[in-house]
Structures are given as structure tokens and as C-alpha cells.
Amino acid sequence: MRAAAARYGTAGSLVLTALVAAPTGSASGTPPSPETHGSAVAAQRAGAAGIRWGTCAKAEGLPPSIRCGTVSVPLDYAHPRGKQIKLTVSRTKSTKKAGGKAVARQGSLVFNPGGPGASGTYFPMVGALPEWKRIAAAYDLVGYAPRGVGRSAPLSCQDPKGYIKAPTQAPVHPDDAYKRERVAQAKAYARGCASRNPGLRHFSTLNNARDLDVVRAALGEQKLTFLGASYGTYFGAVYATLFPSHVRRMVFDSAVNPDPAQIWYGNNLEQSMAFERRWADFRAWVAKHDKTYHLGRTPEQVLRSYHKVSAELARKPAGGSVGPGQLQSAFLKAGYYDDYWPMRAAALSAYLKGDPKPLIEQAAPEPRGAAEEENSNAVYTAVECNDASWPTDFATWDRDNTRLARVAPFETWDNAWMNLPCAYWSAPRQQPVDVRTPEGALPPTLILAAERDAATPYAGARELNRRLAGSVLVTERDAGTHGIGGGPNQCVNEHLDAYLLEGRVPVRRAECAPHTEPRPTSGVRAAEVPREH
Template sequence: MRAAAARYGTAGSLVLTALVAAPAGSASGTTPAPEAHGTVLAAQRAEAAGIRWGACAEADELPPSVRCGTVSVPLDYARPDGRQIRLTVSRTGAAREVRGKKVARQGALVFNPGGPGASGMYFPMVGVMPEWKRIAAAYDLVGYAPRGVGRSAPLSCQNPKQFTKAPTQSPTHPDESYKRERIAQAQSYARGCAARNPGLRHYTTLNNARDLDVLRAALGEKKLTFMGASYGTYFGAVYATMFPSHVRRMVFDSAVNPDPAQIWYDNNLDQSVAFEGRWADFRRWVAKHDKTYHLGATPEEVLHSYEKVRGELAHKPAGGKVGPGQLQAAFLKAGYYDDYWPTRASALSAYLKGDPKPLIEQAAPEPRGAVEEENGNAVYTAVECNDASWPTDFRIWDRDNSRLARVAPFETWDNAWMNLPCAYWSAPRQQPVDVGTAEGALPPTLILAAERDAATPYEGAKELNRRLPGSVLVTEEGAGTHGIGAGPNKCVNGHLDAYLLEGTVPARRAACAPHREPEPLTGERAAALPQDL
């Protein structure tokens, strides 16, 4: 599932282990599986060792105020004395004061931004932002790079230069020749993942949840306070299912649908439908500001302008690097976050007026980011392919995505191509965890969701709410930003602060009015903004 890795800055061949099948309220059940024993042992060792905090590595690009360390976890929890891998961790201590008032420290708040494949190492830096200051006063802010990500036993499936090769095509209704080409690429990518990564099968959501419990122990926390966004909500929910007695507070921001039947093939189909709706939201906004952008006074006219640019790039890539594939990827971000809308519209408008520079700046691959992008995609692919069974016959993919592309062409086939290596995956597949706890097994938890979120469609938040008794859903109505906690909506932030600082949740589902749409920008004002927005 394409998830918050875009910014923030989502039945198998193996039988469920006893650890997963254990009754809610128990982390291991009456007959612990080897992985359960390995998790307990790894957590005990981590608690004894703690984390030795020091200066962060230069590669982490973090300021001196952030301290870093590592936590050792078993590659394979069934063999806790076997190969160990180190997860990098970052931290700032609780400020203990806000607006001149002393604040009691409440422990560590651990954050994961999703992906799979996104790093949370930057998270402690958010404490200086106004939306986070009250939380940063009470909590140590802790981020980390999950297994496979960054310097945490990194995965790689192909040469990063090949992964970011440009320009590329991106047909919304591909012909048979193009499909054969993409099938060959997916097969090659799956082979590369297996050949380059001997421990590939151990990069799973189950192990991400186990790693989180080891991190909790290393931090000296008897119970975990955790905030996950996008995919982070899914393995947070798996953690809550596996270790309910270890949970203090949990925030699920933009929830993945945890229904085992949805993991992951069906979730990706649903995501493509939702992106079509969000793409329409963007075009309506552009049309409303036609006096600024001159791209069309109706969503249909805006689409015509976009398709005109797309057609021209297919024949003559902008700057030799921006083809239809790069155009689609750039505008996909507008489906995630509406703060991209002004710069994307400005770039499209400028291109049609003869100035391709803004589009090149926003859409061309950045060579310096190639290694990070390839690594993130490798982890994304490994986790999703390992987590569940996928159709292995391309005719099923072809049938489902051809039908869907008739009504949701914007993202459907690009989403399919991103996940197609899972059809040819050689590592054994897990059976998805049946997320859920018994009444009273968990303390109250908080779910945040935007009603028109495309990356994690709203139905997922409702499903998670049903599966976790005592959870409360806060909805930003009529909005579609992916990841809404500590964002521009004061109502949402009020609920987040009340929960993390006081442990209080609304009595029932709560609704917040949408945050304000962005103001249109053009000319010098648009050029002055960072071009990754």
C-alpha cells in the first residue's frame, strides 16, 4: 500500500503461530511459539542493556539537540541467539516546561511514519513546532528506523540508479506490449530482492511489532506510548493484538484497514479508487481558481490541461527527465497532501505557457535521493509481499485493474505495477494477523482519520474502530490530507493533546470541520516555496 512514505515530512502459506493466535490479554498464550520466547528474551536483554545515547551519525542529518543510539533485535525471533541486527533510534528529552510552566514527564512517545519503508529518525525534531510543544514538554520524542530502513540492516533490491531511471511512461490503459514489459520488470525485481537479501523473509509486520516491543524495553518503558501514521497504524494494531498488556496509550493516525482479507491486495485496489476521488478534489480546487492558473474553469477542463501536458511529455520529456511517469508521481503527492496543490497547479500552468522549469524542479528525480528511495521501496515490497498471499496469475491482476481503470484511471495501473513483484515473490508468506482485542484488554486508544484520505481510505479507520473495543474515532470531515495529527486542524489537535497529555478521549465518535483549503499561489510567490511542495 502506497502510504505515508511519500512524506510525513500504506491468507498465506504459513500457519498462524501461537503468538498471534494467543487470546487477547496474553502476549504468548499457553504454549509459546519459538518467536514468542525469542521476543521475551530479546526484550529482557534490551531492558538490561538500555540505549547508549550519543551524537547522531552524519548520515542521519540531525541537529546536535537530537541524540541517537541503537537497539539490537534478532533477525529471526525463533532463533534469538542467532544473527542480530541493529535498529537506529533517535531521541530528544522531554522539555518539562511549556510557556513558563513546569510539566511532569510522562515517558517516551515512540513514533512511526508508515510506509512500509519510511524512517522516523527525524521525529524528535518536531518538538520545536507549535503543534507539538505541549506534547514535547511531557514526553521524550523517540523516532527510529525499522528493520530494513536506512542504516537498520538496510534492504536493497536493485541498483538505485536503475530504480530512479527517467523518463518513464505511465499509460492509464496499457497495451499488451507494455504489460509484458512491466511483468518482466516485476519478475526481475523480485529475483533481485531474493538474491541481494538472504534474510528477506524476516522483514514482516509481525517482526516490526516484535521489534517495537524490544524498543519499548530498551527505553525502560513498562508500557508503550505509541503514535503510528498510515502503515504505522497497522503494525501498531498488530502490536496491540499481540501485546495488549504492554500498551499505555496508542494513536492511530490515518488507519490502514486491518481486516485480514484486505491485506494487502484488496487494500491497494481500494486505495486506487480513493485516489481518483482525491484527484477530483484537486481538479475542483484548480478550477475554482481558474483566474490564477488558467487551467480550466471546470474539473473536466483541468483534466484536459493535465492530459495535454502528459501527451507532450510522452513525446518530449521536460529537461530530458520528466516524462508521464514523473508527472504522475509528482501529482500523486497532491492526492496525499493539499499543501502541494498550489505549487503543482503553478507548475502545470507555467509549462503550458512555455516555461517547463517549475515542473522539472518538482518532478525530476533527485540523484541524491536515489539510495533512500530505492531502499524505501525495497522495504515496502518485502513487508507487503511477505505479509500475505497475493495472486500469482497475472490474469487476475489484469482483470481487476483493467476493470478498475475504467472508473479510476489516475492511480490504478501505477499502483498495480508497484505491487506486481509480489506475484513472483519467492519468500514464504505469512497469514495476516486477525487484529482485535477483547473488551477491556486495552486502555482507550485514539484513531484519527480524514474522511477523504486516499492513501488509507476512511473505511479502514471505521474497521479498526470496530476491532479495538474502547477505541474512539475522530474524523476530519470533508478533508483528505494523509496524516492529520499535529497538522493544521486545531480541533483534531485538541483531541490529540487531551489524549496524550491527560489520557482522555471523546465519549463517542467525534467530528471536526475540515481545515482551510490552501490559498492559490502563482508567479514569484509560488517560486519562493520549496519545490518539493
């Protein structure tokens, strides 16, 4: 399930959680599983070893002010002294000054941007932004690449040169021939994942949560302060379920619905429905600014303009590489982040006036990013497929997505094709974790959510709030940007600062008015914030 952590830079997709072991410190009376014992062994070893910080590898693309190191974790926690893999970790130390005043250091703030398949190594750079300066004064900002991502034992399921294919079609109501073609592709992709990655079954949400505890120990922290966005909220919640006594503070920004019945097949269906609503929000905004874009004075007229462009691209791809599939992918980002709205609308408008260059700039695949994109998708697929059972009969997928596409055509089938390899997955499946904590097991935790978020629909935040005793939900009303902490909403940021800096949460659920809508502009070459999916 695709999802992203908007305001932190990169974004990712949603993923599953699986729980087989009793939570650490539980009073169940059952003996600890081998994995539970293995995670304790790995954390103790990492705590003794620490992290040797040095210059970051050139491949990380980070400035010299950021230091990097590695943390060793077991590939298989049932065998903690067996094969080890190394996770790349990045850090900037707390500045200890904010507004000219000395600030006490509070330890490390560890961040995950989601995915599965996204790296958080860039996170220490946010400390230079005004919204983050107070937090950067109090905390070492720590990011890392989870297992499988980047240089952290990277996964690959196919040759990256063949991953980015363009131009492609994107039928919202595919015929039987197209479906057979995509089923064959999904089967081939699943086979490629299995054949190219011998340890594939160990890339899961459960092991991501265990890895997080090893990172905590390597940083020398007795308790974890964690900020997870999108999928990061899900394995953060799994961490809280497994290691409640290790939690200091946790922020869940744009929460995945952790209900085991929704992981992950049901969550993806709900996501497709939510994207239809957000796609309508975008079209309503464009219609409101018809004097700038001339794409239609109603959302329906804007949709006709979009379909006209898609049909023309099907006949003649722009620049030879932008077809309907690339158009849909580019406009899907507008469902995640409304700061894309002006440039996307301007590019569509320019194309209809005879200038395809802005659309090509925004939608054409970037060959230089093929390896990173393929790696990200491989991790996404592995984690989601490993985490839970999926329907194995395409007839079920066909029935559910055909029905949904009648009312939510924009993303439904594209989402289904992305996840279809899970129907043909050969690695053993886990059962989703029953995420929940009893009263008093956790310190207060903070959940941030936008009411119209499409990537992680708002119902997920309410469900997480219900399952984590002592958690408090802060809602940005009538807004849909994915990932809201550290963004343009001062009210949201005040709650984030109060929690991370002082441990304060609202007495009960709190609400913030929506951030200001983007301003229309005819500019079409504005720089985009780099994000995935």
C-alpha cells in the same frame, strides 16, 4: 500499498500484518510459539542493556540537539540468540516546560511514520513546532528506523543507479506489449530482492511489531506510548493484538484497513479508487481558481489541460527527464497533501505558457536520493509481499486493474506495477493477523482520520475502530490530507493533546470541521516538505 504520514515529515506506504503466535498474556492454553518466547527474551535483554545515547551519524542529517543510539533485535525471533541486527533510534528529552510552566515527564513517545520503508528518526525535531510544544514538554520524543530502513540492516533489491529511471511513460490503459514489459520487470525485481537479501523472509509486519516491543524495553518503559501514522497504524494494531498488556496509550493516525481479507491486494485496489476521488477534489479546487491558473473553469477542462501536458511530455520530456511517469508521480503527491495543490497547479500553468522550469523542479528525479528511494521501495516490497498471499497469476491482476482503470484511471495501473513483484515472490508468505482486542484488554486508544483520505481510505478507520475495543474515532470531515495529527486543524490537535497529555478521549466518535483549503498562488518554487511516495 502506498501511504504516508503527512504532518510528521516523511511519508510512506501501507503494509501487511501477519500473525502466527498467540498474543502475549492470552488465555488460549496453547504453549507459546518460538517467536513469542524469542520476543520476550529479546525484550528482557534490551531492557538490561538500555540504549547508549551519543552523537547521531552524519548520514541521519539530524541537528546536534538530537541524540542517537542503537537497539539490537533478533533477525529471526524463533532464534533470539542467533543473528542480531541493530535498529537506529533517535531522541530528544522532554523539555518539562510549556508556556512557562513546569510539566511532569510522562515517559517516551515512540513514533512510526508508515511505509513500509519510511524512517522516523527525524521525529524528535517536531518538538520545536508550536503544535507539538506541549507534547514535547511531557514526553521524550523518540523516532527510529525500522528493520531494513536506512542504517537498520538495510535492504536493497537492485543497483540504486538503475532504480530512478527517467523519463518514463505512464499509460492509464496499457497495451499487451507494455504489460509484458512490466511483468518482466516485476519478475526481475523479485529475483533481485531474493538474491541480494539472504534474510528477506524476516522483514515483515509481525517482526516490526516485535521490534517495537524490544525498543520499548530498551527505553526502560514498562508500557508503550505510541503514535503510528499510515502503515504505522497497522503494525501498531498488530502490536496491540500481540502485546495488549504492554500498551499505555496509542494513537492511530490515518488508519490502514486491518481486515485480513484486505491485506494487501484488496487494500491497494481500494486505494486506487480513493485516489481517483481525491484527484477530482484537486481538479475542482484548480477550476475554482481559474483566474489564477487558467487551466479550466471546470474539473473536466483541468483534466484536459493535464492530459495535454502529459501528451507533450511523451513527445518531448521536459529537461530530458520529466515524462508522463514523472508528471503522474508529482501529481500523486497532491492526492496525499493539499498543501501541494498551489505549487502543482502553478507549475502546470507555467508549462502551458512556455515555462517548463517549475515542473522540472517539482517532478524531475533527484539522483542524490536514489539510494534512499531504492532502499525505501525494497523494504516496502519485502514487507508487503511477506505479509500475505497475493494472486500469482497475472491474469487476475490484469482483470481486476483493467476493470478498475475504466472508472479510476489516475493511479490504478501505477499502483499495480509497484506491487506486482509480490506475484512472483519466492520467500514464504504469512497469514495476515486477525487484528482485534476484547473489551478491557486495552486502555482507551485514539484513531484520527480524514474523511476523504486517499492513501488510507476512511473505511479502514471505521474497521480498526470496530476491531479495537475501547478505541475512539475522531474524524476530520470533508478533508483528505493524509496524516492529520499536529497539522493545521486545531480541533484535531486538541483531541490529540487531551489524549496524550491527560489520557482523555471523547465519550463516543467525534467530528472536526475541515481545515482551511490552501490559498491559490502563482508562486511555483515554494519549498516542498520532504516526503516519500
